[in-house]
Amino acid sequence: MTSKTVLHAKHLESGAKMVDFHGWEMPINYGSQIEEHHAVRQDAGMFDVSHMTIVDIQGADAKAFLRRLVINDVEKLNVAGKALYTGMCNNEGGVIDDLIIYFFTETDYRLVVNSATREKDLAWINQQAQGFNVTITERPEFGMIAVQGPQAKAKVATLLNAEQTQAVDGMKPFFGVQAGDLFIATTGYTGENGYEIVVPEAQAADLWQQLLDAGVRPCGLGARDTLRLEAGMNLYGLDMDESVSPLAANMAWTISWEPSDRNFIGRDALAAQKASGDQPKLVGLVLTEKGVLRSGLTVVTADGEGTITSGTFSPTLGHSIAMARVPRSVKIGDTVEVEMRKKLVKVNVVKPSFVRNGQSQL
């Protein structure tokens, strides 16, 4: 039995092809995922992300609890609405999930975690909260719509009332604000400007329709994947999981080592890995010839083998790109080989960021 989001009927109205995504019946595309991709890079597109899990953490110990729970440090958050990307690790330093934390006050935070990991995340969070004075509240009564692209904010602006317009006015990237019934955040998973909007379920279909009427194109999971990969953003379950260290997933920047006495979960294991310097690393690969790099393919380097974690055709660049986990000694700029359809093809190693704000980063 699959779950359906509050926008399910709207997807069918728009001709969506639906697929089972970790137990949720979600749109993969509405005809052409490449056209949807281009809409986000060039204009504005929207995604139903209502399947994602919102968890509010509140209480006297909320800050202390999160400083223990995640590898980044919520101490950095001191402006209301500021968001933080981080990983949540187990004691062995494996990534249980990646998530965004919004700060409201030191006793009030909002987490947005992945849907596919919902049950284990909630179990882990509740287990780790023992001894902390916090309440952990899942918020399934909301839908969530990501509106992304160079025209996304302008198109959303036409739908906002005066109070909401004022609330989002001048909001910097990676912030969120409660504006009337909507929680509006300047976050996303595409490498473009835009909003992620949390909306009460009863209003979600109307908001979706208003966005459609404002010229925002509905986009499915197919385009979401090519957009996030072009932007060099990890997908949990492909680019990292509990067997992978954040040091091997291009997430070292999300670890706050200072202050050295902050005892976050996984710290000892990660510190040992860092000291030994033997973790592989996640890099970008570019194939300019024909063919598409795919998840699971073997990467052959002078320093040993690696694996493609995510690969796709990049609609913006017109050739294939991938993220791959390779030996640490492989350098940006190197040429390595990928075994594709029984032959070895040469690919270039780049930083894992390919397209941002419509522009090639290569």
Next chain:
Amino acid sequence: MSNIPSELKYATSHEWVRNEGEGIVTVGITEHAQGLLGDMVFVELPEVGDNVSTGDDVAVAESVKAASDIYAPVSGEIVEVNEDLEDSPELVNSDAFGDGWMFKIKLDDESELESLLDAEGYEHSIDED
């Protein structure tokens, strides 16, 4: 339900075959197949002059989702390939039975056409998938 033209012949591996007369057939993949594959990004075609046997993997349709082998539905010689697919692989999506054709084969044995599925037979084969 996908469009399955009744004047064409089909292979269970989702190729369609149009009899152009004089022992020549045109081959492409069905609308059903392009729908399963999604947006096409590369199509690798055989060389004109290649001799192919029924069931040989002779072309590759690579979509955003997957690479899929295209099999020769009949034996013969490749006499023409659709060069428009080099720059416009999306023709396979937009017009699978028309401008999205892939190659033409000069049949070794015209009677081989009779062993292919008709539209009804192909429709049944999809239903069983």
